[in-house]
Amino acid sequence: MPSLSTATDAFLASRAADGDQLAFGVLVRRHAPFLVAFATRLTGTRADADDCVQEALITAWRRLPDLTDPEKVRSWLTTIVSRKATDRLRARKLSDQIDEQMVSAKDDPERSVVASSQMDALKKVLSELSEELRVVWVLREVGGHSYDEIAVEVGETAATVRGRLARARKIVLERMQDWR
Amino acid sequence: MSDDIGGSGYSLEDLSAYLDRGRVPRIAVIERNAQCQAVLASMERMGRLSREIVEEQAAEPLADSWYDSIMREVMREFRAGRDIPLVRAADGVEIVVTEGALYELIRAVGDDVDGVLVGRVRLHQPEDDAPLDVRVSVSVRFGRAMTPAVEEMRAGIRDAIERHGDLRVGRVDVTVGDVHFDGEEDE
Numbered sequence: 001m002p003s004l005s006t007a008t009d010a011f012l013a014s015r016a017a018d019g020d021q022l023a024f025g026v027l028v029r030r031h032a033p034f035l036v037a038f039a040t041r042l043t044g045t046r047a048d049a050d051d052c053v054q055e056a057l058i059t060a061w062r063r064l065p066d067l068t069d070p071e072k073v074r075s076w077l078t079t080i081v082s083r084k085a086t087d088r089l090r091a092r093k094l095s096d097q098i099d100e101q102m103v104s105a106k107d108d109p110e111r112s113v114v115a116s117s118q119m120d121a122l123k124k125v126l127s128e129l130s131e132e133l134r135v136v137w138v139l140r141e142v143g144g145h146s147y148d149e150i151a152v153e154v155g156e157t158a159a160t161v162r163g164r165l166a167r168a169r170k171i172v173l174e175r176m177q178d179w180r
Numbered sequence: 181m182s183d184d185i186g187g188s189g190y191s192l193e194d195l196s197a198y199l200d201r202g203r204v205p206r207i208a209v210i211e212r213n214a215q216c217q218a219v220l221a222s223m224e225r226m227g228r229l230s231r232e233i234v235e236e237q238a239a240e241p242l243a244d245s246w247y248d249s250i251m252r253e254v255m256r257e258f259r260a261g262r263d264i265p266l267v268r269a270a271d272g273v274e275i276v277v278t279e280g281a282l283y284e285l286i287r288a289v290g291d292d293v294d295g296v297l298v299g300r301v302r303l304h305q306p307e308d309d310a311p312l313d314v315r316v317s318v319s320v321r322f323g324r325a326m327t328p329a330v331e332e333m334r335a336g337i338r339d340a341i342e343r344h345g346d347l348r349v350g351r352v353d354v355t356v357g358d359v360h361f362d363g364e365e366d367e
Contacts, residue, residue, distance in 0.1 A: 007297055018300055019261075019284075021258075024254055034238040037236075040234075057250050058250060061257065065259075119229060137230070169226070
């Protein structure tokens with residue numbers, strides 16, 4: 001199937017919705033690297049990101065026939081990934097309460113790295129944000145989701161999302177002051 | 181950072197929400213205040229930088245093995261759809277074909293036509309034994325003459341289905357809904 005890789009997202013999505021596994025495979029290869037990178041920022045670790053995206057893609061395969069606007073397949077996939085990621089974070093929080101020993105994301109190498117560039121500095125700042133602040137930041141700044149969409153994803157009100165995003169931005173601006 | 185940015189009367193949270201509204205409706209006090217402008221610009225820059233972090237990571241391809249478990253699962257979940265009778269023998273023995281298998285057959289025939297890719301397929305059989313109507317949307321390679329491509333595909337689909345048994349094909353409607361470019365590879 002040499003030329004499937006030249007087809008548009010919308011075309012591949014409607015073909016995959018008809019049950020074509022090859023078309024779905026092309027879509028997956030086209031978008032998975034972005035989804036993993038997005039989920040890495042969201043969950044804080046690469047291993048969690050891999051799990052979330054793999055689960056999300058299988059869910060997507062099953063739900064494709066319900067996708068109403070095939071042109072928006074990428075943002076649809078992003079939404080499924082963020083849903084999986086926030087579910088996972090919620091579950092992790094619960095198990096953290098039971099098992100205090102678990103140190104979520106504290107072994108992230110980015111925490112100990114001395115920032116050598118503005119980008120590294122921001123990575124470090126983001127990894128040090130509390131989870132609830134980091135999640136709204138990533139959903140807004142990277143996912144481009146609205147306050148209302150984020151509210152649904154994290155199970156809070158839009159007003160709470162607005163407050164958390166402002167707190168996240170305040171911390172980022174303060175800690176990134178030297179780089180501004 | 182105080183909560184009243186540059187004496188504007190607006191807090192950082194106000195500015196943050198204003199930025200996310202796309203700075204509309206325009207608030208003149210904010211737009212004329214140097215310190216507010218600096219804060220908004222910094223927020224925008226940090227947002228852009230976090231997108232760059234993700235793009236940088238996304239530029240690294242994933243290992244082939246990364247895809248294995250997903251594709252294994254996907255291959256296992258074949259969507260069959262309903263049964264369509266293919267052959268009806270006098271003794272009542274019936275051979276059926278699933279809608280999913282016909283989709284695959286139609287895609288395979290269509291993709292074999294030079295410069296054509298089959299998109300969505302829809303089958304319609306008003307009643308048992310009636311001819312099967314086929315509706316196909318296709319993508320045609322840029323520059324390919326459409327009429328012969330569509331004709332070749334129509335005949336190919338009819339032939340491929342009717343070859344298998346008593347099932348007859350009624351209309352074959354082809355819609356060209358997309359154009360793709362040759363050699364346009366991912367990224």
